[in-house]
Amino acid sequence: MDWFPLLLSLRVASLATLMAAVLGIGGAYLLAKGRFPGRGLLEAVASLPIVLPPTVLGYYLLVVLGARSPVGRAWESVFGGPLVFSVTGAVVAATVSALPFCLRTARAAIEQVDPRVEAAARTLGLPEWRVALQVTLPLARRGVIAGVALGFARALGDFGATVMVAGNIPGRTQTMPIAVYDAVQAGDDARAGTLALILAVVAVAVLLLVNRFSRAGV
Amino acid sequence: MKRLLLVLLLLLSGCSAQAATEDGPLLVAAASDLGPAFTELGQVFEQETGRAVTFTFGSSGQLSQQIVNGAPFEVFASASATFVDDVVKAGQADAATVADYALGRIVVWSRGDTGPQASLADLVQPRFRRIAVANPEHAPYGVAAVEALQGAGVYDRVQSRLVYGENVSDTLRLASSGNADVAIVALSLATVEDGGRFTEVPAAAHRPLRQSLVVTAEQGRAQAAEDFAELVVSEPGRAVLARYGFAPPEG
Numbered sequence: 262m263d264w265f266p267l268l269l270s271l272r273v274a275s276l277a278t279l280m281a282a283v284l285g286i287g288g289a290y291l292l293a294k295g296r297f298p299g300r301g302l303l304e305a306v307a308s309l310p311i312v313l314p315p316t317v318l319g320y321y322l323l324v325v326l327g328a329r330s331p332v333g334r335a336w337e338s339v340f341g342g343p344l345v346f347s348v349t350g351a352v353v354a355a356t357v358s359a360l361p362f363c364l365r366t367a368r369a370a371i372e373q374v375d376p377r378v379e380a381a382a383r384t385l386g387l388p389e390w391r392v393a394l395q396v397t398l399p400l401a402r403r404g405v406i407a408g409v410a411l412g413f414a415r416a417l418g419d420f421g422a423t424v425m426v427a428g429n430i431p432g433r434t435q436t437m438p439i440a441v442y443d444a445v446q447a448g449d450d451a452r453a454g455t456l457a458l459i460l461a462v463v464a465v466a467v468l469l470l471v472n473r474f475s476r477a478g479v
Numbered sequence: 480m481k482r483l484l485l486v487l488l489l490l491l492s493g494c495s496a497q498a499a500t501e502d503g504p505l506l507v508a509a510a511s512d513l514g515p516a517f518t519e520l521g522q523v524f525e526q527e528t529g530r531a532v533t534f535t536f537g538s539s540g541q542l543s544q545q546i547v548n549g550a551p552f553e554v555f556a557s558a559s560a561t562f563v564d565d566v567v568k569a570g571q572a573d574a575a576t577v578a579d580y581a582l583g584r585i586v587v588w589s590r591g592d593t594g595p596q597a598s599l600a601d602l603v604q605p606r607f608r609r610i611a612v613a614n615p616e617h618a619p620y621g622v623a624a625v626e627a628l629q630g631a632g633v634y635d636r637v638q639s640r641l642v643y644g645e646n647v648s649d650t651l652r653l654a655s656s657g658n659a660d661v662a663i664v665a666l667s668l669a670t671v672e673d674g675g676r677f678t679e680v681p682a683a684a685h686r687p688l689r690q691s692l693v694v695t696a697e698q699g700r701a702q703a704a705e706d707f708a709e710l711v712v713s714e715p716g717r718a719v720l721a722r723y724g725f726a727p728p729e730g
Contacts, residue, residue, distance in 0.1 A: 318664075327549060328548055343551070346551055381553065428545050428550050429535050430506060431533050431559050433506075433551075446511070446536070446652060448648075448672070
């Protein structure tokens with residue numbers, strides 16, 4: 262049994278969830294509290310990964326980040342290797358896929374926080390960033406954690422975007438869902454079934470864990 | 480919450496992926512009709528050179544797109560010379576290393592438990608409700624299948640019943656899983672697939688499937704890639720390919 266795809270999947274999904282959580286919670290706060298032009302457009306664009314087929318999303322990412330694009334060239338000149346078809350590429354694909362789940366769920370939770378509590382904090386002299394970190398986000402934590410858990414689930418299961426951006430290179434970029442696909446293609450039903458079962462068990466275990474922590478931590 | 484973060488950090492630190500090194504396995508992108516044959520050649524290569532080979536199988540069109548977009552494959556073995564040209568034109572390969580290594584053949588494949596063996600002309604029968612071919616947009620075997628159907632004069636009558644596989648291996652999977660009644664696939668896959676029977680389509684029924692390869696490794700790091708390419712076109716390499724049903728290249 263080759264454990265590489267599982268370890269890679271966990272690593273990619275964890276990193277992607279971390280990035281999607283930072284970007285998503287920050288973005289959610291901005292969208293919930295900020296009043297600026299283009300806000301609706303920003304939210305629509307950030308939600309695109311939910312609507313677009315993952316392969317289309319992957320294609321766009323490949324066009325924007327690929328070796329022939331300005332971003333891809335800049336990346337290669339700085340880091341010495343291409344961004345696409347690497348583990349980093351897989352993390353980017355999973356991050357973009359997970360982002361809207363973190364963002365939308367966190368935004369709804371932030372908007373539900375009673376503005377009078379925030380106002381009270383302000384009258385006590387807290388600056389706006391401390392109101393956000395010490396009042397709003399702690400009160401919205403259930404929704405925020407739920408969003409991050411959803412994002413992790415999405416990142417762990419991504420196939421379409423990852424296979425376009427990171428490819429299917431066994432031992433390098435072959436994540437669990439891609440390994441399942443590969444085994445099916447090769448006619449290796451036993452391996453496909455085992456991998457699919459392991460992925461399902463791991464996903465359920467992680468989500469149970471997150472649920473438990475989010476309840477215990479409240 | 481703190482404990483959760485700890486678990487996360489352990490995950491991130493505990494399992495770093497192996498870095499790409501020059502001693503790492505040779506990365507070969509190969510058309511999916513080569514799956515069984517190249518897996519055997521990979522073992523031969525490993526015994527001879529001590530270097531492991533990692534294969535990525537897919538449709539030639541998709542693999543060539545990945546290489547053009549910067550995928551780190553060191554050898555590209557296509558089921559069609561056209562896609563090798565694309566990679567060379569994009570500046571991702573050394574034109575001097577292009578070599579034809581075989582001719583591909585197609586067969587009509589069906590499960591052993593689904594009635595009598597079928598030929599191309601039989602496909603008009605209504606018992607073949609779904610006929611799987613590789614997607615002709617990017618899979619050379621799909622192009623050959625469509626040409627053979629047209630040549631047999633049945634394409635117009637079966638067109639509405641065609642279903643497309645992502646690549647020729649996926650196409651065989653559609654039929655072997657019983658989701659399509661019959662498939663037009665590579666002889667090199669049919670020879671090793673259990674539980675089926677097949678009729679060979681004459682080589683003249685479609686334009687030759689000129690299987691061509693090229694070294695796509697970076698300059699200065701191409702030695703192992705060139706060695707592998709040499710193995711494929713060598714006498715022992717051809718003997719392995721012939722066993723899976725590949726004909727030797729023209730000329």
